[in-house]
Amino acid sequence: MKRVLPGFGLSLGFTLAYLSLLILLPLSGLIFKASALTLDQFWAVATGERAMAAYRVTFGASLLAALINAFFGLVVAWILVRYPFPGKRLVDSLVDLPFALPTSVAGITLATLYAGNGWIGRHLEPLGLKVAFTPLGIVVALTFISLPFVVRTLQPVIEDIEPEVEEAAATLGASRWQTFVRVLLPGIFPALLTGFTLAFSRAVGEYGSVIFIAGNMPLISEITPLLIISKLEQYDVVGATALACVMLAISFAMLLAVNGLQWWAANRHHGKERVSI
């Protein structure tokens, strides 16, 4: 097939060079640095008691935050696309705020709000719910910073679904639940997964906002990026890169899994279509 625009070779070359320079080069530098360790040393650093606890906190809190956002982000995106209401523009631009706000500002603000005497914390504390300086605080901070990823990924996709599709489903006798699960969700699902993945990846790497609200207690509320900083404080660059490599590997594996899921979801959908035709 003849393309309308020429320049495939040039743009592919550019893409490869650009990605190599921006992503592959620093990453290979990281792995090269970590390779100064023997396998035993690497293993000792990567699987230390505190490191293991920190992975659990980091990935657990990030997963939770991404799940929360997948649900509430979907609701926000749906409302922003489907319903007109006064101040909609304002709400729409509010969603971007976590992108723009320096993360340490977000962290300090959240810590102040959720501390025992903060606006929100003072109502939660009597209920026995401590948020600031506990692992729960980490989830709150990560939910805050990763919200826009879900909303902004879903919005254009929801915009593409014509309201007529829902009407058609209704006239064919589908219940509201069926319309949502059988008609709308299949279209939204791949984008939802993408949004979830982006939110998750963003949360895993987050440092600035978390350290102000986490409390940073060893084995309880230490995130992996804090341990990396701790290694750098000891001028142990190699140890820091070892931890970074582990994070990289886990993140990459999870991203790959999500991509696989997405591929599977898309294919399943296609298969069904063929049957229904």
Next chain:
Amino acid sequence: MSRSIRNVLSGLLASAFVAGALPAFAQGSLLNVSYDVARDFYKDYNPLFQKYWKDKSGESIELKQSHAGSSKQVRAVADGLEADVVTMNQASDVDFLVEKGLVVKDYAKKFPTNASPYTSTMVFIVRKGNPKGLQDWSDLVKPGVQVILPHPKNTGNGRYSYLAAWGYALKQPGGSDKTAQEFVGKLLKNAPLFASGGRDATTTFMQRRIGDVLVSFESEAELIAKEFGKGEFDVVYPSLSILTEFPVAIVEKVVDKKGTRKQAQAYLEYLWSKEGQENAAQNYLRPRDAELLKKYATQFPAIKTFTVDDVFGGWARAFPVHFKDGGTFDQIYQSK
């Protein structure tokens, strides 16, 4: 035509003149790479030195400052940030530059008083009226007392707090490394959180009203008073604390390359002058000058202190023993 030639000629002449004069001017620029909270001190100190240097040598000097967390700063210098001088809050940071061959090994002997122009110490900030009656380190390990301090492993003032408590326990009757580690372990168990830095600890204690006592630099207490008002807290001086030193050093490679050794030397020496010492006192840092210390005695009550060199054999030994991975701090948290 002739006019434009004349212009070009005079331009050339002027630039030749400037070029001739330039080395003298170019030398008149120093970069001081420093730790985070020294900002105010050097903001006041730099104009003093500029005036002094102008009077002495007739040379105008440009002074540039860079402030951030001290170990980040030192890494930047090691990676090629062209600092003429470093002014740090912990010897271990300067030691790293020694290791990299940027600073001479005996930098502490190149200037008076261990190359630290001023000192401070760790004190307790408690709620107004001291409701829990906290007077000494031994009160901080009692059950039900909440202690706020910055991360003992990752921050300079957290490390000083940790060593202060350790040294206190060591100097008690029957004190040994074992009892000291138990003591510090108890103290850390009373910490509901580890703040990410000194200022974060202050905010947590003063604004979020968490904890009964904040362990902090004496110099921070006055800044807290400025920010939150004097009526909000009391300062308690424990029976024994640590003398915190703030070493300064010339970065050899940089001053040799830039030809700024003379200026850098003068810049640091002047810290020990009457003016430099008074500036320290005004910034709530204890001057080394005994007369000035007396003059500001109400601001700096007498307190018994020990140094890192006395009790721990210097930072070069204290750091690996206590704060490296697997050190005493990690042991306290991995014994469970």
